[in-house]
Amino acid sequence: PQTHHRKVDSSWQWWNFCRSEVPPHKKVLRVNIDETSVCLVHSSRGTVFLSKRSLGAVHIASLNQQRTYLSHVAMICDDQVVQRLLPQVVIVNEAPVPAARYATLRSACPPNVNLSRRKSTWVDGLFFARIIALLAAALVPFLGEVKPIVFLDAAKVHLNSRIFRACARGRLWPIVIAAATTWLIQPLDTHVFALYKCCLRKAYQRKRIESASGAINVGLLLGAIYAAIREVLEARTWASAFDRDGFGPAQA
Numbered sequence: 001p002q003t004h005h006r007k008v009d010s011s012w013q014w015w016n017f018c019r020s021e022v023p024p025h026k027k028v029l030r031v032n033i034d035e036t037s038v039c040l041v042h043s044s045r046g047t048v049f050l051s052k053r054s055l056g057a058v059h060i061a062s063l064n065q066q067r068t069y070l071s072h073v074a075m076i077c078d079d080q081v082v083q084r085l086l087p088q089v090v091i092v093n094e095a096p097v098p099a100a101r102y103a104t105l106r107s108a109c110p111p112n113v114n115l116s117r118r119k120s121t122w123v124d125g126l127f128f129a130r131i132i133a134l135l136a137a138a139l140v141p142f143l144g145e146v147k148p149i150v151f152l153d154a155a156k157v158h159l160n161s162r163i164f165r166a167c168a169r170g171r172l173w174p175i176v177i178a179a180a181t182t183w184l185i186q187p188l189d190t191h192v193f194a195l196y197k198c199c200l201r202k203a204y205q206r207k208r209i210e211s212a213s214g215a216i217n218v219g220l221l222l223g224a225i226y227a228a229i230r231e232v233l234e235a236r237t238w239a240s241a242f243d244r245d246g247f248g249p250a251q252a
Contacts, residue, residue: 007178008185008246014175015149015247022147029146030242031077031086031135031172034153034188035123038070038200040096040221069093070218071121072225073131076192078239082142087134088229089114090222091121097218105219110226112138125160132163136170148172151247153186154179184245191241196232203227 022028073089094117097105102117109115114134118127132150139148150172152158158176167174182189203224211220242248 004181004184007181011175011178011181011185012246012251016251018149018173018175019249022149026147027145029077029079029082029139029142029148030151030239030247031075031148032151032187032238032242033073033075033131033135034182034186034193035071035073036188036193036196037121038072038221038225040069040218041216069121070221070225071123073123073128074188074192074196074233075135076187076233076238076241078237078242079146080237082139082146083238084234085112085138087112087114087131087138088233089116089131089134090225091116091118091123092218092222093117093121094119101218105222108219108222110229113226113229115222123157125157125162128157128160129162129166132166132170132172136166136172139170139172143171149175151175151177151186153177153182185247187238187241187245187247190245191238192232196228199232200224200228203231 019028070093071091073091075086075088077083077086090113092102092105092115097117099117102115106115116127123131135148135150139146142148148171150167152163152174154176157163164174177186184190204221206227207220207224208216
């Protein structure tokens with residue numbers, strides 16, 4: 001549809017302008033940030049068990065567990081060295097994670113993962129501004145060589161004035177991907193999240209098998225998330241994802 005073409009063109013034009021303004025002695029660093037929800041219960045089809053009485057082989061979860069979600073604010077960039085240092089923010093709800101348990105879980109986080117315990121796993125403008133500050137802090141060692149350009153979707157929380165001020169303070173140039181086009185031109189949507197969720201489900205099942213009881217808990221899920229971050233977000237290069245979505249030098 002023409003509407004989509006116009007929206008995509010507007011995002012590309014914004015990108016073209018930003019790229020043209022980067023000093024010639026600096027390399028563009030393309031960064032994409034977006035949230036994705038992760039359910040505590042990952043059901044899997046095809047589980048084989050001996051009989052209906054073999055409860056140990058059945059994935060039993062309460063309704064409350066089935067309704068428990070975490071949020072992962074994921075980040076990718078087009079430089080694999082920088083990618084391993086980008087903060088990955090995981091948000092857990094206060095209800096299933098008591099304060100004492102949270103301290104233990106946080107101590108087990110990988111260095112680049114920021115685990116936050118909040119009343120809600122929804123991200124508001126103030127919290128997202130803090131995430132932008134985390135990104136800016138991680139990129140400080142590279143600012144002499146690169147100019148970070150950060151791609152955000154048009155969700156209301158990303159259009160908060162706090163976000164743009166945080167980008168300015170961190171010397172990040174934001175680009176908003178037009179509404180209803182992320183499925184087509186946002187790298188996290190087009191190249192990452194489906195692969196990440198697939199890897200997460202497999203890691204989750206491995207963690208259940210390795211546990212003594214196969215019990216479902218937040219700690220088990222976090223271990224699976226960390227495995228998926230390593231195997232998908234950190235182990236792959238994402239420059240081609242940005243290029244194929246039109247945010248590259250050979251856009252035409």
